[in-house]
Structures are given as structure tokens and as C-alpha cells.
Amino acid sequence: GENVEQHPSTLSVQEGDSAVIKCTYSDSASNYFPWYKQELGKRPQLIIDIRSNVGEKKDQRIAVTLNKTAKHFSLHITETQPEDSAVYFCAASQRSGGSYIPTFGRGTSLIVHP
């Protein structure tokens, strides 16, 4: 089955700095890569996703890059703000019966210091 490794497990930055979270996956059949943000005690919420036919995608301060050959993808957050503090999960998904089944990484706890 798929195996997703996520690093770092904890990331502490100053407000205004950039943050980068990296994930690797093992199964070349994975073709959809969502990123979720989960605040303490809250539900995971999709913040950005990328499909395997695209190398990069941006949405305001958030960007995701994908290297299919190396089987790794990264989340980049620029101009971090205290409200960006949360746990971020990457996932690698494969199609199964008409939908995508994700395998999640173990999460990165991002702390943005004001």
C-alpha cells in the first residue's frame, strides 16, 4: 500500500517568515495530493490540492509543488500569520471505485510566533 512520510513534525517560525512542509510518497499510482489544515479540536479543512498532471499550484499565500519523478510534494506558506498556526496534513490519493482514497502523513505542527 501507499506510504506517506511528512517532515518536519514541528515547525516554529516568526510572523512574516515562510514555512515549508515536505512529503514523500511511495506508490507511483497516486495522482491526487490534497493538503489539510486542522486547528486544535477542529475538523480537517482542505486548503489546497494538486493533481499529478500539474507541477505547481498557488492560492494567495499558499503554494504546492509536485515532483512526480522523485515522488515528493511540498507546501509553501509565505508571510506567515499567527492564525496559520495549526497542524497540517499532506495526503497521497489513488482512485478506488470512483473516488480518491487518501493516505495521510503524520502531520506538521506549525507554530507562528507574533
Next chain:
Amino acid sequence: GAGVSQSPRYKVAKRGQDVALRCDPISGHVSLFWYQQALGQGPEFLTYFQNEAQLDKSGLPSDRFFAERPEGSVSTLKIQRTQQEDSAVYLCASSLVGGSNTDTQYFGPGTRLTVL
């Protein structure tokens, strides 16, 4: 509109008890997913429905776990003879269909199960 809802939000069970966890997906969403999230971990896939059909149950950890969605809307995850290792947050998610532009999964708030 209303998001995915789950009940109860918290459940404490004695070891050996049976529990039933409910998920109400977003109205009209065809696909429904169940995940188990242990403390400090990412969600782990348990099972998936498309309408009332259970298309993948490869993540269910044992035959004590059973899920159903009889009318293609509300789903129930049942755990029989609960064990301490079943303690986790159980997340439900739904998505509109599963096509290329509608794969976004919307998560519920989860049910935190504690087995004593």
C-alpha cells in the same frame, strides 16, 4: 448550508461495550468516508461508500468494526466489544461525487471515543 455533522461528539465506553457512531453527510453528497485518527497522527482510512454501496472496507482493523449506509445518506459506524486500542477520534467525510473536479472531501467534527 449545513456541513457534515457527527454524533455523539464524545463517547466513553467500558471495554467490551458496543458503540454506534453516526454521520450525516452534506445533502446530495454521493461519497462518504470514515477515518480513525489516533492522538498525534493523521487520519487513517477505514471504509468508503458510494450511495448505499460499500466500495472499499480495506481499512477496517477487525471484524468488530462494521459500517452501513442503508439509504445512501446517513451512515453508522458500529464497533462491537470495544477495546482500549479503539480509543481515537472517528472522522466522517463526504464528497459530491468523486469525479475529477469534485473530489474535495468535507470533514465532520469527529466523535472522540474513549474506551476505559
